[in-house]
Amino acid sequence: MQEITYLAPTSLGDVYTALADGKRSVLLAGGTDIIVQLREGRSDAEQVIDLKHIPELTQFAFNSSGDLKIGAAVPFAEIYENAEIIDRLPALIDCATLVGGIQIQSRAGFGGNLCNASPAADTTPALIALGAILHIGSANQVRELPVEDFFLGPGQNALEDGEILLQIVVPNPGSNSAAYFHRFIPRNEMDIAVANAGVSLTLNDARDRIENARVAIGAVAPTTLLVSEAAEALIGKEPGEAAFAAAGDAAANAATPITDMRGSAAQRVHLSRVLTVRALERALKRIEEN
Amino acid sequence: MAVRRTQVQTTLNGEETDFLCEPRQSLLEVLRDELGLTGTKEGCNNGNCGACSVLVNGRVANACCVLGVEAENAEITTIEGIADGDKLHPLQQAFLEEAALQCGICTPGFIVSSKALLDSEPELDEERIRFWLAGNLCRCTGYDKIVRAVLKAAGTSDNG
Ligand SMILES: Cc1cc2nc3c(=O)[nH]c(=O)nc-3n(C[C@H](O)[C@H](O)[C@H](O)COP(=O)(O)OP(=O)(O)OC[C@H]3O[C@@H](n4cnc5c(N)ncnc54)[C@H](O)[C@@H]3O)c2cc1C
Numbered sequence: 001m002q003e004i005t006y007l008a009p010t011s012l013g014d015v016y017t018a019l020a021d022g023k024r025s026v027l028l029a030g031g032t033d034i035i036v037q038l039r040e041g042r043s044d045a046e047q048v049i050d051l052k053h054i055p056e057l058t059q060f061a062f063n064s065s066g067d068l069k070i071g072a073a074v075p076f077a078e079i080y081e082n083a084e085i086i087d088r089l090p091a092l093i094d095c096a097t098l099v100g101g102i103q104i105q106s107r108a109g110f111g112g113n114l115c116n117a118s119p120a121a122d123t124t125p126a127l128i129a130l131g132a133i134l135h136i137g138s139a140n141q142v143r144e145l146p147v148e149d150f151f152l153g154p155g156q157n158a159l160e161d162g163e164i165l166l167q168i169v170v171p172n173p174g175s176n177s178a179a180y181f182h183r184f185i186p187r188n189e190m191d192i193a194v195a196n197a198g199v200s201l202t203l204n205d206a207r208d209r210i211e212n213a214r215v216a217i218g219a220v221a222p223t224t225l226l227v228s229e230a231a232e233a234l235i236g237k238e239p240g241e242a243a244f245a246a247a248g249d250a251a252a253n254a255a256t257p258i259t260d261m262r263g264s265a266a267q268r269v270h271l272s273r274v275l276t277v278r279a280l281e282r283a284l285k286r287i288e289e290n
Numbered sequence: 291m292a293v294r295r296t297q298v299q300t301t302l303n304g305e306e307t308d309f310l311c312e313p314r315q316s317l318l319e320v321l322r323d324e325l326g327l328t329g330t331k332e333g334c335n336n337g338n339c340g341a342c343s344v345l346v347n348g349r350v351a352n353a354c355c356v357l358g359v360e361a362e363n364a365e366i367t368t369i370e371g372i373a374d375g376d377k378l379h380p381l382q383q384a385f386l387e388e389a390a391l392q393c394g395i396c397t398p399g400f401i402v403s404s405k406a407l408l409d410s411e412p413e414l415d416e417e418r419i420r421f422w423l424a425g426n427l428c429r430c431t432g433y434d435k436i437v438r439a440v441l442k443a444a445g446t447s448d449n450g
Pocket residue numbers: 026027028029030031032033034035036051072073098099100101104107108109110111112113114115116120121122123159163164165166190191192193336337338
């Protein structure tokens with residue numbers, strides 16, 4: 001690993017200044033992707049900018065509308081230990097508790113997981129299903145982007161030079177609504193997804209009709225996919241087997257996976273269907289239990 | 291070109307400690323190569339095995355995935371800081387009694403990681419322990435003895 005300089009700015013202004021100083025910089029949140037990449041020579045950065053001393057990036061809170069805003073450098077452990085998030089947004093807990101083991105979750109978070117832009121990232125499907133909005137900052141402005149538009153390809157996100165991810169905003173799902181994240185790996189823990197899926201369902205007050213739905217599938221295309229055909233197969237229908245099976249078919253049709261050491265393309269297509277159906281069943285169960 | 295070293299002030303196993311390191315060095319390299327604390331082991335050096343587990347501000351992290359410079363103003367606990375003088379921590383005692391180690395490379399990581407669990411969750415069952423320790427790998431014991439030792443330590447101590 002080449003020599004680097006390390007900066008630990010305490011304000012966003014100092015981050016933007018450092019990003020503009022002409023050096024090849026990388027940002028450091030929990031470091032569970034970037035430190036490994038630096039050490040294995042997969043990054044040619046000259047300068048590491050640590051984001052963990054910036055208040056806007058290390059805090060999370062619900063606002064008065066019930067939307068949750070998560071700083072891009074908040075570690076998973078702080079999220080899944082929070083009783084309010086466990087209660088109101090259990091799909092975030094589904095994925096946060098599955099990324100690596102405890103050692104990883106102490107440091108890694110949603111911001112790094114998104115910015116690393118792995119097609120198999122485990123937090124993306126749930127965040128897409130929940131309709132999360134990203135706040136992206138630069139020296140001049142803050143812009144908003146739906147999370148499904150953030151990925152351009154494997155390892156490539158939509159940040160421009162000088163921009164950083166500030167926060168992830170998860171809108172209040174409201175009543176009669178729930179989401180669920182599901183992953184398939186050959187072991188019980190500590191592995192990269194062969195396929196994964198995140199779904200959300202919103203029912204009418206009588207709970208006999210689906211008013212809104214979002215289905216996202218991962219590890220089956222260059223980026224996590226928001227499958228609008230799956231949502232169309234659900235919206236307006238009665239929640240249950242028939243609608244869920246149709247959504248599973250739509251997810252399987254949308255998947256364009258590759259074969260690699262973790263699984264074949266055919267297995268991944270099959271998994272997209274099964275994970276989508278099961279995630280929908282479990283999201284429905286969450287609504288019923290509430 | 292002379293390598294620039296950075297001065298870092300930290301609390302290491304309860305003692306104020308200053309060290310010099312290069313920004314590219316991991317906390318694991320700093321502990322072992324600069325500070326002579328070789329209890330923390332290197333297995334994979336990429337976050338997968340947990341042999342390098344240390345506590346950073348009370349949370350267990352892989353020292354190979356932390357930069358040494360990130361220890362500035364942090365509280366770091368390594369395996370060397372677990373016993374109380376000559377008195378073994380209940381986890382260390384239980385690992386001995388249950389023969390929960392063979393080659394011993396994974397053991398410091400398991401003990402540090404289990405300490406974080408015992409400190410934060412007094413009520414433990416086998417499933418919780420197995421889930422918590424999924425980031426610690428052992429190629430020798432088959433895990434059952436390790437899990438038994440942690441259960442024993444959880445039951446026999448107030449985890450002090
Ligand atoms: C043993 C192990 C197991 C793992 N298991 C899983 C798993 O099960 N599922 C999974 O999805 N991932 C897994 N990962 C990958 C990794 O832990 C996750 O992607 C994690 O969420 C990354 O977060 P971080 O804070 O550590 O990111 P970092 O490594 O700090 O950053 C990741 C990338 O994002 C950039 N970045 C960070 N913050 C910002 C920001 N605010 N603005 C712009 N760019 C930024 C960094 O420069 C870097 O390129 C695993 C990794 C290891 C080592």
